[in-house]
Amino acid sequence: MALRAVGKRFASGVTALSGIDLDIHRSEFLSLLGPSGCGKSTLLRIIAGLSAPSSGIRRLSLATGHAERITTGNIPAGRIGFVFQDPTLMPWSTVAENVLLPFRLSGRVGRAERARVDAEIGSVGLAGFERAYPRQLSGGMRMRVSIARALVTDPDLLLLDEPFAALDEITRMALNDDLLRLWANRRPTVVFVTHSVFESVYLSTRIAIMTPRPGRIAAELSVDLPQPRARGERTSPGYVALCATVSEKLAKAMAAEPCRLK
């Protein structure tokens, strides 16, 4: 996907984004890194087609190979998976029903689809919980269900908005590894919003650093660590050095932007 000069201004007068130029490459794992309020979530919603930019254009080319200009609503359903910061499950449905939702909404619910649902629930480590209700699950488990739902249609584009922010450190690290494993399987294009330097370096192939008010992309850099991540990668010198570099770039970018109070 290519975003050119994308800006977003809300009715309240707040300019969330300004002058965003971003290329998103197929099968890459891109993190949008930045502090709260820098428009990361807004940008993600624009990428998803849930929100229209106030200015600028988006171009999307799917597996078909040709690029087309996107307006809200003409992204084919099921090609995108979205994971919110909150698990966003339907509390009145079981785990299996929740993961089945994308198929229900597109109208195809057959044996093949149900098999996909069971497989996906198994792949996030929740086999046996198909008939459980969300309120019976822990936060980490609910997030896994949310991820399973996002992946069940085998999307080309997977978007995650700080999905692990509300979880404890241990669960967070486990889910990081699970996410990478799931990504390695089918290699969708991933755009991952986070405010954690460590998480962005650990997960991504590329990081875009954003600064707030108005949101813009201050820097981009590639992550050259081996994929899949080796055991103990979190303490490897390569990882640590990259974290330091990214932190520094982030700090520099934050300092360079005058903080406008609005």
Added chain:
Amino acid sequence: MKRLWTRFGRAAAPLAVGAVLLALWEIIVRAEDIPPYILPGPLLIAETLWTDGPSLLGSLLVTLRITLAALAAAVILGGGIALLFSLSRVLALSLLPYAVILQVTPIVAIAPLIIIWVREPFLALLVCAWIVAFFPIIANTTVGLNSADRNLLALFRLYGASTGKTLRYLKLPTALPYFLAGLRISGGLALIGAVVAEFVAGTGGTETGLAFRILEAGYRLAVPRLFAALFLLSVTGVVIYLVLDFLSGLLLRHWHESAIESEEEE
């Protein structure tokens, strides 16, 4: 064992209070030698209930039929209107004030008019009861339908869900707890509406419901029978509420905070 005790206790507590109050009542009536046409004691009322039971129950059935029909109409029409309101803001804005007007106008005042306009007695009483009962359902269900989680709405849009699918899989389940809360209120209101309408109709109806029996007993100074009929009415109201409450629990027990039994510490 503890579970059983709490279940039993939950029902026994109000019954115990009731028993104490009834005992006090009986004692006061006897001690003060109050004549039965002013305040009958509970024992006399029980006796009257036994002798007049069959005929009173017949009347109760008449009132109950109107109540349940009005409740069903409130659910169907009220629910349907709420659905329309959720689909069209314009409709909601234009019609909701009239629903409010209908609700706050005292039924006692407009019942005579309705009984004149609607010739058929059963239907007239039904309309009156419906007017009293429909508003909580519309108000609550409308709020419920508009309370869908914003993120879930976005997700539905992302997956290309039609309005119909969004309604069926998201908005209606979201609205269910709100609707059931409104239903519990409307149950009692339907009974009140039926009774008030009957009071106003007086001898207009061909069948005599319990309200009319109350009026009649009052005219004839058959006060114990009056009390017996009132007692039956109260019991009916309580039973209606309990049934609706049970239904609500049944539908929501898996997921809604209001219906989940407290769990032991893990």
